Amino acid sequence: MDLSLLDRIAGRRVLVVGDVMLDEYLWGEIERISPEAPVPVLDERSRHHAVGGAGNVAANLAALGCRAGIGSVVGEDGPARTLRAELEALGVDGRALVVDRERPTPLKTRVIARRQQLVRIDREERRPLAPWAEERLLEAVRGCLGGCGAVVLSDYGKGVVTEGLVRGITQAARAAGVPVVGDPKGRDYRRYRGVTLLTPNRKEAAEATGIALTDAAAVERAGARLLEIVGSEAMLITLSEEGMALFRRGEPPLRLPTRAREVYDVTGAGDTVVAALAAALAAGADLVAAAELANMAAGVVVGKVGTATATAEEVRAFAGAATDPAGRKVVPREEAVRLAARLRAEGKRLVFTNGCFDLLHVGHIRYLQQARALGDCLMVGLNTDASVRRLKGERRPLIRQEDRAHVLAALACVDYVVLFDEDTPLELIRELRPEVLVKGGDYTREQVVGHELVEAAGGRVELIPVVEGASTTAIVERIAALYGRPG
Secondary structure: OOOHHHHHHOOOEEEEEEOEEEEEEEEEEEEEEOOOOOOEEEEEEEEEEEEEEHHHHHHHHHHOOOEEEEEEEEOOOHHHHHHHHHHHHHOOEEEEEEEOOOOOOOEEEEEEEOOEEEEEEEEOOOOOOOHHHHHHHHHHHHHHOOOOOEEEEEOOOOOOOOHHHHHHHHHHHHHHOOOEEEEOOOOOHHHHOOOOEEOOEHHHHHHHHOOOOOOHHHHHHHHHHHHHHHOOOEEEEEOHHHOEEEEEOOOOOEEEOOOOOOOOOOOOHHHHHHHHHHHHHHOOOOHHHHHHHHHHHHHHHOOOOOOOOOOHHHHHHHHOOOOOHHHHHEOOHHHHHHHHHHHHHOOOOEEEEEEOOOOOOHHHHHHHHHHHOOOOEEEEEEEOHHHHHHHHOOOOOOOOHHHHHHHHHOOOOOOEEEEEOOOOOHHHHHHHOOOEEEEEOOOOHHHOOOHHHHHHOOOEEEEEOOOOOOOHHHHHHHHHHHHOOOO
16 A cells, blocks of 8 residues: 555545434443332433544544545534534534524434443434425535545435435536545435445445345445446445455456454444545545555554544554554553543443553463453553653663563553553543553552542452562563673
């Protein structure tokens, strides 16, 4: 893959049109049963919001460095105001959002207790847009096409992406020389005629063609059939762990094997694929280069827990990590905080531990393996070299921080490593808000830094027994005894 494409993407304008929605996560505790009915009573503790649907495509474009805009129809309500604020925080231009007072803003509320999702409550309209709203949205889209490098049609089947809207957008985009990438929904793909490229997944392609995609030959038949139905320039079928298949008119099919080295969660990967394709096309890339970038970006996001985005820096690191997949697991502090927030939003359990990890030994390995088993994601806080020197003296650490972080990240049981420069991880724990805080059995609960913060938030402290005789000090003393004197 030509990594210079990532530089050319920066600043390109891409407009996303489709079903935007607001995702709401409500956390609480259940300690009693209602006297009114045999149902649990949830005491609400906190709420979190994130953009969903077409909004997540826009978030992915912004993460890649594009100037993303979004066009959709929202209500005149609280969720719409929250949605606009979330989009603004991401740097997404919301000028093409049309207000329909009779149509509520799509809201999906997930109720979570003890890290388990209890119920999801959907508030949405699935009927097609009113004619006036369709026309007003089309006018807004036409007004945004100037200087736009690509358009994405993100169809979640909620009624915004009507056949008339698709026809109007593709005609206007064709006149302006702007490619249109569609993420389809439903069985009848004839309504997407005019798009440059569609990105169905295996299940969607099977439903649209009536062909079970059980082998490579079936995939090729489905791809050819979809090109015939849609009349598009190309078709990209995503095949989960089998990668992607690109079909172009007059060209043989191109199979792109998956680039993911570890798959934690495929949530939102389709949004990343369509965003990366559009970003690449906006930068003037051909279809093959665009598909390669999309495949790489998808490899980044499925290696994260929960709905995620891939930054240009992450894709660049991932592309160079064919022989070094550990490097992308060492994250800046700001990214670690974002990852922790995303985990909470998905109801996942974050486990945190910390240490110097100077000369990694079997005691460390067994400790980290047991810590990982306590939740969904293990994040390790690692003392910087300066921090280690203050704690252990000028002769330590023996191994520099970059190398210590890399060795830790190479362990399958470690999901992320984040460096901290303070003497203790207290502030980092305050920022990450882990559900499980882990230390060795040579500590007492009261001695564990940050135990008050974690327990006050409903989390817990776990102490893991140490391996007798396994310590960095013991290794250093043995080396000194064996090699410290001549002869």
